[in-house]
Amino acid sequence: MNTKRLSFWEIWNMSFGFLGIQFGFALQGGNMSRIFQTLGASKDDIPLLWIAAPLTGLLVQPIIGYLSDRTWHPRWGRRRPYFLLGAVLSSLALFFVPYSSALWMAAGFLWILDASINISMEPFRALVADKLPEEQRSYGFVLQTLIIGIGTWVASNLPWFVTQLGVSNEAEAGVIPQSVYVSFAIGAFVFMASILFTVFTTSEEPPADLEAFEREKAQSRGFLTGVGEIASFVKGMPVVMAKLGAVQFFSWFAFFTMWSFATPALTESVFGAPLPADGAVDFMVKNAAYNEAANSVSSAMGIYGLSSMAFALLLSIWTSRRGIDRRLIHLFSLVMGGVGFLTMSWWTPETAGNLNISFALVGIAWGSILSMPYAMLSGAIPADRMGVGMGVFNMFIVIPQIVAALGGINWAYKTLLGDDVIQTMVLAGLSLVLAGLLNLVIREADMDGGGAV
Numbered sequence: 001m002n003t004k005r006l007s008f009w010e011i012w013n014m015s016f017g018f019l020g021i022q023f024g025f026a027l028q029g030g031n032m033s034r035i036f037q038t039l040g041a042s043k044d045d046i047p048l049l050w051i052a053a054p055l056t057g058l059l060v061q062p063i064i065g066y067l068s069d070r071t072w073h074p075r076w077g078r079r080r081p082y083f084l085l086g087a088v089l090s091s092l093a094l095f096f097v098p099y100s101s102a103l104w105m106a107a108g109f110l111w112i113l114d115a116s117i118n119i120s121m122e123p124f125r126a127l128v129a130d131k132l133p134e135e136q137r138s139y140g141f142v143l144q145t146l147i148i149g150i151g152t153w154v155a156s157n158l159p160w161f162v163t164q165l166g167v168s169n170e171a172e173a174g175v176i177p178q179s180v181y182v183s184f185a186i187g188a189f190v191f192m193a194s195i196l197f198t199v200f201t202t203s204e205e206p207p208a209d210l211e212a213f214e215r216e217k218a219q220s221r222g223f224l225t226g227v228g229e230i231a232s233f234v235k236g237m238p239v240v241m242a243k244l245g246a247v248q249f250f251s252w253f254a255f256f257t258m259w260s261f262a263t264p265a266l267t268e269s270v271f272g273a274p275l276p277a278d279g280a281v282d283f284m285v286k287n288a289a290y291n292e293a294a295n296s297v298s299s300a301m302g303i304y305g306l307s308s309m310a311f312a313l314l315l316s317i318w319t320s321r322r323g324i325d326r327r328l329i330h331l332f333s334l335v336m337g338g339v340g341f342l343t344m345s346w347w348t349p350e351t352a353g354n355l356n357i358s359f360a361l362v363g364i365a366w367g368s369i370l371s372m373p374y375a376m377l378s379g380a381i382p383a384d385r386m387g388v389g390m391g392v393f394n395m396f397i398v399i400p401q402i403v404a405a406l407g408g409i410n411w412a413y414k415t416l417l418g419d420d421v422i423q424t425m426v427l428a429g430l431s432l433v434l435a436g437l438l439n440l441v442i443r444e445a446d447m448d449g450g451g452a453v
Contacts, residue, residue: 006132017120021194024094030262031180033260038171039100048405050259050401054398058395058398065123080123083198149306169288179295241380247334251365252400253431257428258362260409261421266344271349300355303363304362330439331440333369337362338428338432338436343361
């Protein structure tokens, strides 16, 4: 484990690849439901079509974490080979997503895209813990969040931006607008370029005892060995991981609800411009209004990236000089995000601009979700198991999304809140407030590695 303090630019360079990763996530988060609807999906079908994303994370992240713990290349290091492989696959998938001509194709490309992004993303979390001493890890994860915020804001605004440059945002029934094609192509380029920047500007230290590392790697080859180690870690996971798991469940349930339903809910309830049925009277006029509203929703979602960036910037300045109470910051941030979601049900076409305020509050939660749980957890995971530990922890991200996709969202909002699709945002708000309050069960001793479950 590295004990040398790194400079701002060293941490920036090793985190810069997250810009591209977030371009991928923001483009799919802001546009996949729009693509699904355009290709004929009903609102109730959308969460199930999104299930590819969490399923791939559940399978890919622990495996990639395990493999990267056991990888060492004299030139490429431990984590960087996975950055590069994921970047190549993600860039190709991003480019081809808008060319989907049927729902099954779009769902298939989402599956490939999310698996590829996960190959790149998981080792980035482990890299921070690899290279930074304990006292700099909160700073490192916060700086990652700053870069993620930049990527979220820019990528979410791409459809609007390219439309302003003259790219068409109108299309016939069942046809994806040209603005989406161009946005995804730009995203593919940025993804590849930013990962390459990190790969070529960041070095990794070899294992302290390379011979012992090679012997252990030779003895642990095989699929069953990997499954056994992952299962062993799950069985003896640090107590802080188990407690954070409950916080993560409701946090990521909320954000999966947003990614799945923000476009249909907000275009319909806030902008008054739902996707018209094929053959509807004045279809082209109504479809143009829907696509304009969808661009506006995507741009508003970019605000949560911008506010998470500002929040991360403030935290990075603070954590570079002094410590923070990570638990209470996370509690406050999640509750603020929950309030942001709850207020979305208040707005109308006349007050649609207030969505920016709502998403700004959501961004405070997003900034904390991307940094505080990892900062709370990193000190409780052994350095030689950091990859598999972070991979297992990310299972707490994907399990709530799978629950949501398999009917959890539809059941919860229709049973508890009513049939109006805007109630999905209310559900997200309540879930995020509950996630915040669950931080109260975490003790300071838990974050210092205080035992296993």
